[in-house]
Amino acid sequence: MQYYNQETLIYLNGQFVKANNAGVDLFGQSLHYGYGAFEGLRAYSTHNGTRIFKAEEHFERLQQSCKAIGLPYSWDNRELIEKTYELLEVNNLRAAYIRPLIYSGSNMHLTASDHANIMIAAWEWGPYLGQNLIKVNISKIERPNPKSFPTSAKVSGQYINSILATSDAIQKGFDEALLTDQDGFVAQASSENLFIEKDFKIYTPPLGNIFPGITRETVIAICKSLGFEIIEKRLSVKDIYEADSAFLSGTAAGIIGIKQVDNVVFPEEWEDSIGSSIQRKYKNLVLEQENYEVII
Template identity: 45%
Template sequence: ASYYNEHTVLWLDGKILKAADTKTDLYGQSLHYGYSVFEGIRSYRTAAGKTKIFKAIEHFDRLQRSATTLNMPYRYTTEELIKASYDVLESNNLQDAYIRPVVYGPANMSFNPNTESFTVIQTWEMAPFLGEKLLRVMTSSFQRPNPKGFKIEAKAAGHYVNSIMASHEAKGKGFDEALLTDMNGFIAEGPGANMFFEKAGRLHTPATGNILPGITRATVLELAEDLGIPVEQGQYTPADLKQADAAFFCGTAAEVIGWHSIDDYTFPISWKDTQSRKIQQAYKDLVIEKQPKLETI
């Protein structure tokens, strides 16, 4: 993948700089120990042709919570970072894009806290996806990190070694994606997305506690309410999932994407006939701020 070229700019602590000219410290605590926090955000070209960052406030508020939860100095307001993000998008001539802020530390080989931090915002083109492709998902042999060992509600870089291992395993076995359980064996989430399953017209999703409670997950809960689709949050086992009618992942990058199967179980209801598909369509309309069609007489 090409994330940048010689023209690409990024935002680094108040300055718009050429990505190819910037550097990072090879003695950094973040590089050596995975001690940094980040966000994954999308912007869309709206139906009206404008560039809109979806749930910008929610994402930058979470970035701040992630940093402060991990005792990192945090230097900017949500408002400042939203403005910076729009500046980088515009400078790179991007509308449908992925926005990646990272807060990281200085040179420090000890485990002592830092008094300073750096903040970078990178962007790259990412088309909205929401295709009809359905994923073949595998129950991972990797479990999500134990919340007693990690601040799992923070998006910390180091946590993502777990996600990378689970993805490698699934793809190595010919699947599209992994589903991880929590430390008690209940279904939790994908490597970078939350999940819902559908049974008899109702949606079910793992309760918060042992998952990253995603912003897309919150949006799906709202859309389900608007559409009158009942949702339950609870503790579910891999066996429960194998009696479901349909399932999907949801996340900023993944958007809402349906599953074909979990392990050797194929979901019996055609995706187009599910309630989940209605959620997918509503999400797609929401991110581009599509107005409801005016009734013509």
């Protein structure tokens, strides 16, 4: 996929510059050690114009991710949101995926950087996992232990774990991978949160060994607004296999239904599932086709 052309602009340290002229610091810690933090946002074309969904929450999480790894963050989030809207305008984008990245300067030592840069890019990108039901497998690769790494932060280096799990799943004929935690409970997909339906209730792994997704929080709020019972508990592989249906949530993927896990096909038709109702509600929410304030 081509993410930019000769005319594409990015926001880089206070200026809009052409993406192909940005340059790379070949001695930066982010390049050598994965010492950086990033976010993923989506802008939607609504009847109210181009709107970035939960921009404040995403930039606040970006700031907290930097704090978690000692990466300097000197920017004002309100200004960054304004610049992001401006970035969409100068690139003539009404709907887009947005990627802010905080990366460090030159430093070959294994010490926290005293300087950081910011880059924000945007491009047209459909749902990350497509729009059809997906097949996933239980990966042999585990989520990082939260005692060894701030797993609640969206930090560049930890996504090597996700790349390995996803690549292995695709090689085996699946679309995505589910990763277990250090105790063998299913935590999440490589970059999405997991929900299962069983006996008209929705279950999702609790915070602690998972990434605290903003879309996950939105799904929980939607469940409550629709009157569906949602329970946060640790889920075994057996729990996943015995579910009636399941789905993933994430900014890039949206809400995507799961057809099967390993060789187990879920018995409930997706169109009849609670997940399908949540998917429709979420789409209406981000497109502002209903009262946005209901579940904020």
